[in-house]
Amino acid sequence: METVLLLLCLIAIVGLHRRNSGFASRIDKLEQRVRALSAPVEPGPAPVSSAPDIREEAAPPLAPPPEVTATDETQERLAPSVVPPVALPPASPLPASSPRPSRGFEENLGSRWAVWVGGVALALGGIFLVRYSIEQGLIGPGVRVLLGLAFAAGLIAGGEWLRRREQPLDVAAFGNANIPAILTAAGTSTAFASIYAAYGLYGLIGPTLAFVALGLVAAVTMGAAILHGPALAGLGLVAALVCPLLVQTTDPSPVALVLYLAFATGTSYAVSRLRLWRWLAVSTAVGAILWGFGLLVGGDAWLAALVTHVLVQLVLALLFLVVDPHRTEAPEEAVIDRLATVPVFFFAILAVFATASFGTGLERPLFIAAVVLLMTVSACRYPAGAGGALAGGLASVGMLAIWPVVSQAWSEPERFVRDLAVSPAPEALTSFVTAAVLVGAIVPLLSLLRLGFGHRLRMGPAAWYTAALTLTPLGVLIVAYWRVTYFDHSIPFAVVAGAMGLGFAAATAWLRGKDPDLDSPAIRLAVGGAASAAIAALAAGLTFAFDRGILTVTLALAALGTAYVAERVKVPALRWMVGALGIAVAGRFAWDPSIMRGEIGTTPIVNWLLWGYGVPAAAFLLASRILAREGRDWVVRFVESLGFVFAALLVFLQMRHALNGGDPFAPTTSHMEAGLAVTQALAFSLLMVRLDLSRPDTLYRYASLLFGGLAILGSAVVLGVFENPFLGGGRVIGGPVFNSLIPAYLVPAAMAAALAWAARLNRPRAFVLAAAALALILELTYSSLAVRRLFHPGGRIDLFRSMSDAELWCHSLVLLANGLVLLAIGILWRLREARLAALVCLVLAVLKVFLVDLSALQGLTRALSFVGLGLALMAIGFVYQRFVAPSGAARPPDPAP
Template sequence: MDDGFLLFAVLAILASALSGPVALVVALRQRSRIRALERRLAGLEAGPAPVAEPPLPVPEPRPAAPAVPPPAPKAGAVPAVAPAGPPEPAGPSFEERFGTRWTVWAGGLALALGAVLLVRYSVEQGVFGPGLRIAAGFALALALGALGEGLRRRLRGAAPAPAVWPDVPAIVTAAAIAAVFGTVYAAHALYGFVGPLPAFAGLAATGLAAMVAALLHGPALAGLGLLGALATPLLVGGGGSPWPPVLYLPVVTACAYAFAWLKGWRALAVAGAAGAAAWCLLLALLARNGTAVQVHLVVQQALAALIFAVLPGRGVPDEAARLDRGAALALAAWGGVALAVLALTTPAGTVAGWAAASVAVVAVPAAAGFVAAPAAAGLPVAALTLAGILVLWPEVGTADEPLVLLWHGARDPVLLLAAAGAAAASVAVPGALRLLGGSRLPYSTALACAAGAASTPLAALALADLRLAAGEVSPGFAVAAGAFAAAFCGLAALCRRQGDATPSAALTLGLGAFASAVVASLCLGLVFALSGASLTPALAGAALGTGWIARRLDIPALRWCVAGLGAIVAGRLAWDPALVGPGLSPTPLLNGLVTAYGLPALCFGLAARVIRRPGRPADAPEQVAQALGLLLGGLFVFLEIRHALHGGDLAAPETSLPEQGLATLASLGFSLVLTRFSGPASSPVIRFGGLAFAVLALAQGALGLGFVANPLLTDEPVAGGAVVNDVVLAYLLPAAAALGLAGAARGVRPVWFVRAAAGLGLALGFLGICLAVRHGFQGERIGLDRATGQAEWYAYSAAWLALGLAALGWGILRGSVIARLASAGLVGLATLKVFLLDLAGLEGPLRALSFLGLGACLIGIGLVYQRLVFAPAARPEA
């Protein structure tokens, strides 16, 4: 049987199967419409209803009727309710969805698939030659285009496309566009009728024509044209050279932006930007010519900045120039794309072109923020982009060379300094000019300008020092920091002078920002000139100075600068918590840890106190400063413990019992202090910081003291005498601290926290007592593999009973149920040991003494409970 006949039969069967339901739906709709028309026709034939004529006016005046009050509502009657507003329109019914939407979408898809299947069938059957197939494809596309235009003129004319229903003319025209794309591609890729350049031009022209037609048919057609135009280089190829798509894609994106701006189609502009960004990343991954990719990046970034930042904010007066979130998001997104492309196109040879592109991608968002005040967020975005570029700057070394900080040097240091200076100037100068010339700017906009102008040179200087000086003493960078301090001092003087003439919040903010930059520059210069060990002390000192200036000049926005500096320090710690090099002095306490961790912790702690707002809850800047003060303070204490116990070697692979014990004790001490300052009105950092240190102490005690450094498991020697030794230091002191924390936390922390702290204290105390007993009998080494004598075995029972009695006394004295329950557990454990183990393990008088002592303790405990804990109430006298 012929395949064509079989295909025709299948289609006929499908049509017959679908015709019944479709005909039923159509008949029902037509029936309801016919009934409505019949009712309207019957009403017209009956004529209008007779209307009574109004009575003639009577000339005699009538007395006014006395006002009668409305009758009072009866009991239980429901008062009349004023009619509500018009009901909200109900959603479309199934019939409306089926008839107005689904059929249209399915019809458009059927048209496109029908054209594809027709071409495929003709190819499989060999009905027509290649030339005739291509001609038929163009004819079908032309027919569909003509049909779409005819339907548009007949159905809606010049009216815009409907917003509720799918537009039938647009769907038909979209099918025509798809047919043209498919035909042109087939003419090039399948049959070779046209070469790459004519196919490229044809596909591009089709995509642009679709966007032009979208002016009549709506944004969906523009999206289809944009998609086809962006896919054209992938369909045709560029012959191995990236320049054809690099020159072509900005034209497509610009057209999409122009149509979007003309018609207000924001989604089309976002789609164009997303396509341009995707092409930037794809070219960076595939192309070998980095220069072409970087040119494409800069052009596309400039177009996006123009359409999303400059044009929406151009001409807005200063007093109304609030930050545009859309512009900020677009500029930030393109900053991320720029860093990704630059990272993927790092040159193997000279970096001149790469450096030029780097300066350009920094200058674009800065220029947008200067030209359009609502896009001032582009200045901080440019500062972050510059920081990322300096991090990504090509290295000179190989993996075999020793790693200096984070990099193996920097290629072409002079060019790095020149690029960093040019890029920093392209941000700082526009920011300062916008701030000095815009005294009426809103606070947030002025803050963005001040942040860009003040932070960019400092970030560039700090990162350039890291890349070139590798943390060593650098007089040249110290001189540069002094020059920056002088420049910032001059800008602060200009802001003060202009603010005295025309007072404004923006100029006061500029004064505070530049004054803080002076402090930060001096701190950087001090680090560069003296130690060069770490930037953390300089940033912490700058945060303290900024907080003092914020309080002195009453500039609330500078408090957020403290938070920003804290965020940089936090990022530095997250990247590499080791703020000291390998050449750390072995002197306990007085070593490089003081300047690397202790001094910054003190600075952030003082900064949190300086920027505190009396009578108000702690806000984000204060919490950031508090968190960093606690974090750096904790690291300082823990590292000092490790430094002192390992001879200055922080990277020692082993640990010890005193280290684990002192670390647990330090964690409990931090938690205890924070609990003392905690309360309902305290900062969340104080509350959660105390909780975090307690959790750390719990983990340290359970893992470190329970398993890792437990001398019972490691058989490591226990130093010290019978009373003062490592066991007392590592177990009994933390146990006392945990019990003290439980007492201090009552009424302040949740019940589970109090119980956990008490449980940790009892567990460490129990383990410490057992180890102390074993140390007293065994000596330095108390491993499990060593024999246990009868006297030692008896001593455990006595120690457990003594600890249980102490817990009972504490529970009765302080009214602690937890302590009394712990006492019951210890006494029960001792009882089980005596009956199950001592009876068989002990001999002679020790066995008898064990039972005698246990019995006396149990009877005494019973009397205590009867008399003190559960004593019956006194009977009233008769």
């Protein structure tokens, strides 16, 4: 193996040598050409020109210009200026100013990569020396720390000496491969590790001395980064954050780790502030967040360290990302700072997970209040970080949602998740309610005050404040209602929701008083949001007051109220809020399509389905009509489609409720139920076609195609195969004539024919023909099954039962009758498709008579079958000759294209 590696190395070295030799020869040729081009030009004899010398020969006389009267100033400006000839010096060689050739692989490897790898190796070498001495027991802890500090001091001194030397290195030629900066970064990393080991591993120094020592190293790092540039700052931050992972101990100290992280990140923030390196501040916040998630796995022993880390790092991030960069910024000029907003949201997520680690007591609500207050106060003071207000609101909602169940936290995560799904009742109910009240009031109140006194805010910060004002209390109310009652009937929560609605109404009036004419876009947006939240809270109260309150109904009513407010106050942003509520309803429906829980009731139509599906359907349809007054955009189409979906579900579930004894979710089905479902799909397709005729829209076009496709699929799969009584799909219910075959096959056939008739005006021909073919197939299926039901009184008409001669003859008669009826329709209404369908029936009748009746029938029935067929064909021929053929002959030919 070693031999192979040596051969590979020799081959690589030879290849690199040959490649470098080629590069060297090409560079020599280029240098020769540059020297030749830059050589001085020897003066020679002037070339003899045959052109006349304009200085010796006079030009031909020109015609005198017309006299122009001008002022003295104009004459002076227009007078020709005589420029004396300037003698040019002899040509002198110019220095070649060709651009520096690009560095090749060898130069990059030797001058750039080697420096970086060497700096990283020095930093890791200092840390691993400490680790090796620990494992081998070579020297005592004090000597180890002193050697580490000495090594760090040597690296820092070497970097500073190289920076101050009389002939400085040409570091600009190598970009960011700055040797003094990297040496200094390696030294500071080693110093951080040594001091942390002296305090956290060996206990050689106390907290006070550790604080002072880390402060000194932080000061050295800060000063060195200011002198050496961003390379030192980046490497120093990475080394400082990775050091606790490399230097391990069997008895870690959480307090020491949090203190160390605070000094490391604080130093990095200070450097970023002094040099205005925003990337360094954001990177520091990311490192602190990652360390916070790492502390989550420490268990109860690390709880205090986790809480301290979250609060300290949140304060530092807010100071250096929000407060300091925007402290002199005017509120009316502030725009959303995304680099500051994103880390705050991640701190909110970290705080949510940290909440589940608490035990019983007041510590949890106090921690929640502290986090939410810090985020909201900084966001309201500095509009550029307005996203922090919504981050605080979402953190409060998430903390209440993940509140432990019956003393189960991270120690038993499987049981925690199982209990949360089965019974979400929170432990320490008093603390839970206290936290809900605190966080439910802090964020909206501060956001409301900021909006009320911020008339000139831009739309970006105003939108964040409005979202925090409305979404936070509503989210807290819904989560608390779920955790305490599990979506059950609750009069106290209904009262709370009503009080919240009144509070939002008062906030709307207060905001409107600040700007009665709504000239300020920020106030107009806030008024619309507060009014929508008031309607949503009142709708939630109504839902809580009923026995089986459902979130879907609340959100649908809130969407209707928001649409009304948006149309009245003319706030375009509220249209998007209606769409957001619709998305929430769609997500809720995708999570649990049944929506209703418990007993629905046995009374047809007037039951809980009418509330759970009818109210959202009416709310979304009315909301779409209100929003359509300002134009039909995607929000209108989406909300209207939700209304149609709930309307279709209402009809379908009411039908199943009536057919299954009050259980719309029964696992059984029948051919009558399948036929009614197909009828419903065809009816909705017909409705979309009619709506598209009055108000053409892509929503109606695609909806009609969707419902039509569902009807065809249901007819082919369910009615044609699985629930077909002839193929064993069940018993026909009812008498010989009026039975379940009528709603299962005849009614859908009539609806499909109506759809084909209406769709001929604005739908593709293929769609019209498909609907007409479906109508014909369903009608022929009904006729055949109805004839079979006449001859089998028990309702069982499957194919395993015998077929008499009379039944077989009646099938032929029915085919002929269908053909004659379709022919009459085609002639009277001049429908060629109906006449073609009649011919199809006649062809089927002929095939049936000659292939089946000829062999299966005997005696009189066989004769009657052929006689009837012959008479029918003769009559059809006469009708075609009398009514169809002449009209076709007299019809003028189609115009030429």
